[in-house]
Amino acid sequence: MLRRILAAELTLMLALAILGGFGEDLSIYPVSSGEDPPQSISMRILVLYDDRSRDSVIFSRYITWLLNTMWRIPVDVINTHDVKLSEEIFFEEDSKPRYAMIFLGNIIDGEYRLSKSEWSLIKDRLNGKVPLVTCLYAVQIEEAAELFGCEAPKHKDVRTAHAKPDPVTEAVLRTLSVGGEAVISKLRDGEALIWDSQLEPRSGALLVRKGINVWFGFRDFLRGTPSNGPLTMVFCSLLRLIPQGFVRLEIPYTFIALRIDDIPYTTESWFHSWEYFTADEWLEFFKTLKRHGAKC
Numbered sequence: 001m002l003r004r005i006l007a008a009e010l011t012l013m014l015a016l017a018i019l020g021g022f023g024e025d026l027s028i029y030p031v032s033s034g035e036d037p038p039q040s041i042s043m044r045i046l047v048l049y050d051d052r053s054r055d056s057v058i059f060s061r062y063i064t065w066l067l068n069t070m071w072r073i074p075v076d077v078i079n080t081h082d083v084k085l086s087e088e089i090f091f092e093e094d095s096k097p098r099y100a101m102i103f104l105g106n107i108i109d110g111e112y113r114l115s116k117s118e119w120s121l122i123k124d125r126l127n128g129k130v131p132l133v134t135c136l137y138a139v140q141i142e143e144a145a146e147l148f149g150c151e152a153p154k155h156k157d158v159r160t161a162h163a164k165p166d167p168v169t170e171a172v173l174r175t176l177s178v179g180g181e182a183v184i185s186k187l188r189d190g191e192a193l194i195w196d197s198q199l200e201p202r203s204g205a206l207l208v209r210k211g212i213n214v215w216f217g218f219r220d221f222l223r224g225t226p227s228n229g230p231l232t233m234v235f236c237s238l239l240r241l242i243p244q245g246f247v248r249l250e251i252p253y254t255f256i257a258l259r260i261d262d263i264p265y266t267t268e269s270w271f272h273s274w275e276y277f278t279a280d281e282w283l284e285f286f287k288t289l290k291r292h293g294a295k296c
Contacts, residue, residue: 043073043074043100044073044074044075044076044098044099044100045063045067045068045073045074045075045076045099045100045101045102045103046075046076046077046078046089046090046098046099046101046102046103047059047060047063047064047075047076047077047078047102047103047105048060048078048080048085048102048103048104048105048106049077049078049079049080049105049106050079050080050081050105050106050107050111050113051079051081051082052081052111052113053106053108053109053111055108055109055136055222056105056106056107056108056109058221058222059103059105059108059135059221060077060103060105062221063075063103063105063221064077066232066235067235076099080106080113080114080118081113084115084118085114085118085121085122086121087121087125090102090121090125090126090130091125097126097129097130099130100130100131100239100242101130101131101132101133101238101239101241101242102126102130102131102132102133103132103133103134104122104132104133104134104138104144105134105135107134107138107141107144108134108135108136108137108138109136109137110136110137110138110139110140110141110153112141114143119143122143122147123143123146123147127147127213128211128212129243130212130243131212131213131214131238131241131242131243132147132148132212132213132214133213133214133215133216133238134148134214134215135183135215135216135217135218136153136183136217136219137153137183138153138215139151139152139153139185139215140152140153144215145188146188147210147213148190148208148210148213148214148215149187149188149189149190149191149208149209149210149213149215150185150186150187150188150190150192150205150208150210150215151185151186151188152185152186153183153184153185153217154183154184154185155181155182155183156181156182156183156184156196156204157180157181157182158178158179158180158181158182158184158196158198158206159177159178159179159197159198160175160176160177160178160197161175161176161178161194161195161196161197161206161230162174162175162194162195162197162201163175163176163193163194163207164191164192164193164194164201166193166209167237167240167241168193168207168209168214168234168237168238168240168241169193169194169207169234169237170236170237170240171233171234171236171237172194172230172233172234172237175197176194176230177230178196178206178218178229178230180219180223181219182196182206182217182218182219183206183217183219184196184199184203184204184205184206184217185205185208185215185217186202186203186205187201187202187203187205187208189210190205190208190209190210190215191208191209191210192205192206192207192208193207193208193209194206194207194216194230194234195207205217206218207234209241212241212242212243214238214241216231216234218230218231218234220232
């Protein structure tokens with residue numbers, strides 16, 4: 001009995017260690033430091049979208065679902081059809097950026113809807129300070145092509161792709177299956193990190209990085225199962241682009257879901273001679289959970 005209780009306790013402690021401890025918020029800490037700095041930078045993501053574009057709306061929902069619902073990162077969403085972009089949106093009073101990363105989902109259909117002053121704000125104030133991310137046909141807009149280092153996006157059926165080793169592709173296989181529609185682009189002055197295996201990186205780019213800005217041509221978020229594709233794996237490492245350093249997430253609460261398939265002493269368990277905890281062992285097991293702060 002003691003051995004099984006000890007094994008359960010060690011498993012629980014390991015899960016707690018993997019998931020992380022308790023914290024009050026989500027923060028960014030420099031990767032070079034072994035300890036937390038005195039002041040951390042607030043972790044918050046901004047998603048821009050335009051409700052005149054169906055793909056843009058779906059993109060904003062996908063990002064919000066993945067980063068906020070699934071990964072618990074605070075996300076703000078702004079419809080640029082209704083709101084004119086200004087410095088107050090992006091910066092605090094002391095010129096400190098409000099956001100750790102900004103998704104330009106409002107331009108992914110390639111339509112030129114932002115004003116010259118809004119583009120100037122993005123290019124002159126945000127570029128190089130905050131990672132900018134966009135996708136699909138955005139780079140057919142000249143200002144976007146300049147920011148993201150690629151141009152001439154076009155539709156293509158891509159079966160497989162090659163990935164170059166890079167922090168942004170750390171979670172991606174070196175050869176990956178795309179298996180469907182995508183958008184490829186030609187390099188301008190960016191670097192192709194993933195490209196169509198049937199083409200050269202310069203002419204068949206699927207993921208391009210220029211500095212801390214990233215463009216991608218994957219359409220996973222428009223499919224019925226958006227998490228079933230390479231894009232989610234790319235996003236696992238995308239937060240490494242934040243200039244302040246690597247991201248460590250401190251989730252306010254640690255949750256562990258334990259599935260108990262059956263209760264002891266049922267007819268089925270007796271018939272198959274399955275070994276379950278005894279009643280006393282179950283009691284001790286739940287005491288162990290409570291001892292580690294679990295709500296039972």
